[in-house]
Amino acid sequence: MTTAAAGRRADIQRRLKGTSGRGRKLRGLVNLIGPYRGRAALMFGALVIGVAASLAPAPLAAMAIDDGIIPGNLNALNLVVAAYLASVFIVWGSSYLQTYLVGWVGQRALQDLRRRIFRHLQDLPVGFYDSRPSGVLISRMTNDVEALNSLVTDTVITLFSATLTLLGSMVILLLLDWQLALLIFLIFPVMAVLSLAFRVASADAYRRTRETIGSLTAYLQETLSGVHVVRAFAQEPVHRARFAGINAANREANMKTVWLNASYFPAVEFVSALATVLVILFGGLQAINGNIEIGVLVGFVAALNGFFDPIGQLSQVYTTYQSGMAALDKIFELLDTEPDLTDSPDARPLPPVKGRIDFESVTFAYPSRAADGKPGAPAVSGVDLSIAPGETIALVGSTGAGKSTLAKLVARFYDPGEGAVSVDGHDLRSVTMDSLRSQMGYVPQEAYLFSGTIADNIAFGAPDATREELESAARAAGAMAFIESLPNGLDTEVGERGVQLSAGQRQLVAFARAIAADPRILVLDEATSNVDIHTELAIEEGLQRLLAGRTAIVIAHRLSTIREADRIIVLEHGKIVEQGSHDELVGAGGPYASLYHDWAQQAGT
Amino acid sequence: MSTLDATPQSGLATFWRLLGFLRPYRRAVAASFAFATAAMTMTVAIPWLTGRAINQINEGDSADLKTLAAAVLLAGVLRLGLTFIRRIVAGRVSLGVEYDLRSRMYRQLQSLELAFFDTEQTGQLMSRATVDLQSVRFFLGYGLIFMIQSLLTIVLASVAMLITDPLLAVISLTPVPFVILVAFRYGRRSRPALQEVQQRIAELTADVEENIGGVRVVKAFAAERRQEARFDWQVGRVFEQAMISTRLQAFYNPLIGFLPQLGLAAVLFIGGRQVINGNLTIGAFSAFYVYLLMLISPMRTFGVSLGLAQRATASGARLFQVLDREPRVTSRPDAPPLPAGRGKVEFRQATLRYPGAERDALEAIDLTVPAGRTVALVGGTGSGKSSLVQLVPRLYDVTEGAVLVDGADVRDVEVSSLRGQVAVVDDNPFLFSASIAENIAYGRPDAGDPEIRQAAERAQALSFIEELPDGMETVVGERGMTLSGGQRQRIAIARALITDPRILILDDATSSVDASTESEIKRALEEVMDGRTTFVIAHRLSTIALAEEIVLLEGGRLVAHGDHDQLLAASDLYRQIVEKGLPDQVFLTRKPAEREVAGL
Secondary structure, X not given: OOHHHHHHHHHHHHHHHHHOOOOHHHHHHHHHHHHHHHHHHHHHHHHHHHHHHHOOHHHHHHHHHHHHHOOOOHHHHHHHHHHHHHHHHHHHHHHHHHHHHHHHHHHHHHHHHHHHHHHHXXXXXXXXXXXXXXXXXXXXXXXXXXXXXXXXXXXXXXXHHHHHHHHHHHHHHHHHOHHHHHHHHOHHHHHHHHHHHHHHHHHHHHHHHHHHHHHHHHHHHHHHHOHHHHHHOOOHHHHHHHHHHHHHHHHHHHHHHHHHHHHHHHHHHHHHHHHHHHHHHHHHHHHHOOOOOHHHHHXXXXXXXXXXXXXXXXXXXXXXXXXXXXXXXXXHHHHOOOOOOOOOOOOEOOXXXXXXXXXXXXXXXXXXXXXXXXXXXXXXEEEEEEEOOOOEEEEEOOOOOOHHHHHHHHOOOOOOOEEEEEEOOEEHHHEOHHHHHOOEEEEOOOOOOOOOEHHHHXXXXXXXXXXXXXXXXXXXXXXXHHHHHOOOHHHOEOOHHHOOOOHHHHHXXXXXXXXXHOOOEEEEEOOOOOOOHHHHHHHHHHHHHHHOOOEEEEEOOOHHHHHHOOEEEEEEOOEEEEEEOHHHHHHHOOHHHHHHHHHHHHHOO | OOOOOOOOOOHHHHHHHXXXXXXXXXXXXXXXXXXXXXXXXXXXXXXXHHHHHHHHHHOOOOOOHHHHHHHHHHHHHHHHHHHHHHHHHHHHHHHHHHHHHHHHHHHHHHHOOXXXXXXXXXXXXXXXXXXXXHHHHHHHHHHXXXXXXXXXXXXXXXXXXHHHXXXXXXXXXXXXXXXXXXXXXXXXXXXXXXXXXXXXXXXXXXXXXXXXXXXXXXXXXXXXXXXXXXXXXXXHHHHHHHHHHHHXXXXXXXXXXXXXXXXXXXXXXXXXXXXHHOOOOHHHHHHHHHHHHHHHHHHHHHXXXXXXXXXXXXXXXXXXXXXXXXXXXXXXXXXXXOOOOOOOEEEEEEEEOOOOOOOOOEEEEXXXXXXXXXXXXXXXXXXXXXXXXXXOOOOOOOOEEEEEEOOEEHHXXXXXXXXXXXXXXXXXXXXXOOEHHHHHHHHOOOOOHHHHHHHHHHOOOHHHHHHOOOHHHOEEOOOOEOOOHHHHHHHHHHHHHOOOOOEEEEEOOOOOOOHHHHHHHHHHHHXXXXXXXXXXXXXXXXXXXXXXXXXXXXXXXXXXXXXXXXXXXXXXXXXXXXXXXXHHHHOOOOOOOOOOOOOO
């Protein structure tokens, strides 16, 4: 075999594989339905009965003609009509049951899947989010689950009922007249070749449509997120033109599938006409010769409907089936991502914390900055540091010195590559994350609020807090002044990500949130200058109250914070270069002293 | 808070408007309709021919059998060709409509003013632009064709039946109007139910988006389980609503399939007797029977299409809510471009109230900034600093009063000519998923490489860009490399610089940057400010020091205006700021500022 032929064969195999839904994907689907197997079984029962009953008209018509009408037997005719009505009522009842149960089981399974994805996302470590754009993750939960929705509610049912109808029709044809039936079945190889050709040809076409629709959505999402930049630079025409380009590519990709469908489905219909011709020619001659009863012939023509309808239906659901399977693939890929930062099997809850923190020769490099299998440059290396309970540590240093990395290691957002971080002598890897984080507060530099009221946000870390406790937390953080000036006070809605509040106000709420949680250990990435003087003063006071009596690690930018700290740690290139109190360090004449003198000179004090 | 929920529209009106999307394709729609009719005629002809063949067979006459078989074959071939063409034509229409819908939606989103996006959640808009758009195009693209096709089949088969035997036809077709009535009722009841499902899915999406964005906070407070409980509640709401619509579906859909079967029973019962009495041939009887069988599937399809139509109408209503929203910041079609000038800005009694807000964000601001002057805006949280500067490029319109740039009211000039002369660098710059070069050239896509490099250099960004793996071609933004806040800010400054604007707005452009970077950015800023009217929203004394004039705002009012010494003498608030607040902020500046901050 030539290599070209081999390559073509491999390509065809790939396409066939790409469109089949075997193995893990189907097992995954079955697992989703597992908890509701009782109802699912009932549903399939109803489906089988419904399909069987819906096949009755063709043989009943044959019986009506041959036993009732032609011999002129009214009783037999009445009996057949009664049987017919009975079958109709059965179809009615079973479709009701089936529709309801499909909806119930399908929706339940989908909601379970949504929950599972959400839980999984929550369990994945922060490092996972460093390298994944949020749009992609959101699309797992929205577009992909939606695609699965039609797979579960429409496609699977069509698949089963169409297959059953097809099989049932074949049985009926065989029972009516096996010779004529076998003649009709000669059409099968033709159909099989047609369908296989369609599947191979369309695999890439449908994949391409999914890709183009994906880039359309991503582009839309991005220009919506950056709408203020678009407006400010008046670049709407450029975006419209670019969007038009992606939109046109999507149309082109879809047009290919239209050509494929236009070739395939009419061909199936044509084959059904061909079958009718066969019945008339061969069946007709047989009937004239008296080998077949005329009713059988009518029944045959009627049953052919039930034979070709499902083939058309099966191909019609093919698109939704394919995109559903692709969605399932993506969803399972996400669910199969093992959280690499989990509680160890023998993790114990961390007992109530006194607040001692130890870094023992800690080295860490971000996995997301690794390239070609080689780890990136370490963000911190060989850090030894002991923090006493209640001590406030200020981390000082330039961008990339490793300040926030140290802070994140304490919250166990990451595990150190070498060395260990421990709290009260417990290695963080040996305790449960819940017990650690529930005793620890973290205030990121950009205060992230959730939609809901201010009160909801303050109660985020302390869901059981009373209204009074929330108010006193807000007061301690210095946030009460602005909150009281709002028309709805604590019940003011903050909007998506807190957009209804200013950056400074968001920060004060984030402080109140940390105070309400009352953590023993506080990690604070101090915001630099998002706030104005009023808020600044409020924040300084709030900060002092927040830090009082807790072990605190502050990535510090304000001199007041640095001065109040018990100890200042100066970092350079991931290493501690100097530590001590403000006065000690100024006296020592090292890097900190030169920073301080620069400041003093500039501020003119 | 959303401004989109309060516009009820009748379902029928929405439906007609949706059909309006087909207007540009009316010829193709008519052609597709004609081809469908012809193809359907063939489909109906096949049982008719078969019926005749059966009559012949019954009479034992084999002479015409081959002719009839050939006729069936011919009908099959014709149907093959007709359906192929119909599908291609209809496919083109459907994809054309989809294309049009998307571009119209995108155009509309691009022409709505910023204030709109403040009150609408991105997730909600996305869900309208994707899920709702999908169901509309599904209906216009496929559902409508199914609907017409099945209606056509019903009509043609009915006509054929009426010709064959009027009485039997009337009896067996009796259920048809009931089927349509039931289908209609079903649609009317399921539409609001489905709309609510979509609404709840949109809410759930917004919730997911927020959780992914705030994952660090969720984890830091060990709030995963509670967030999950909240999400479970949302999911439960979707389930409940989906079940309401499932129950409707389970009741109505089988009923729609059941009613026509009664017609079949009538044919067997009455038609059978007529054959026995010799009033009906056996061939006509079997053709009748096959016609009715043929009708069941179209009636069901008709019901399903009605469902699609209902869903599309529900979605269409949500689309039209966005499409009908008048852009509130537009320029007249004949508006002149911004007159030549050097960037003089005047605020005359400028008052601004955000939609839905209960008090003014700005109250009657009077301020004139001569061309080339640098003004620092200082004031408390919510004092109106950002609101004031956003009026200049007309990102928002004044509620009362006016804003003039080089003597022209900003509302009277062409918007893009105005915005081309005003560049904004905000505190958390957004970069697009594109190369750094493309991001810098954002406001001037025609800029050449030397210009891009020069802008980057003047923004003090070139050195770090050159250290990146792909240099200027490094892809950044949501789907690219993550840059630090300081790096993004310098790229944003370069982006502003390359448009060579008359007016520059720096919304605290040196926040979230640490000291050594800040001094670099400050140098970049001084470079950029040179020769332009500049507004700086300042929190740091070092930034204030860059300004020649200082405007002090409080609660949306201008409370003091002057140079540093004047304000020190005149304003207690300013003295407080200078004495207590800001000096701390400059602590980590490694290098002394180029300009001395006199007297501080």
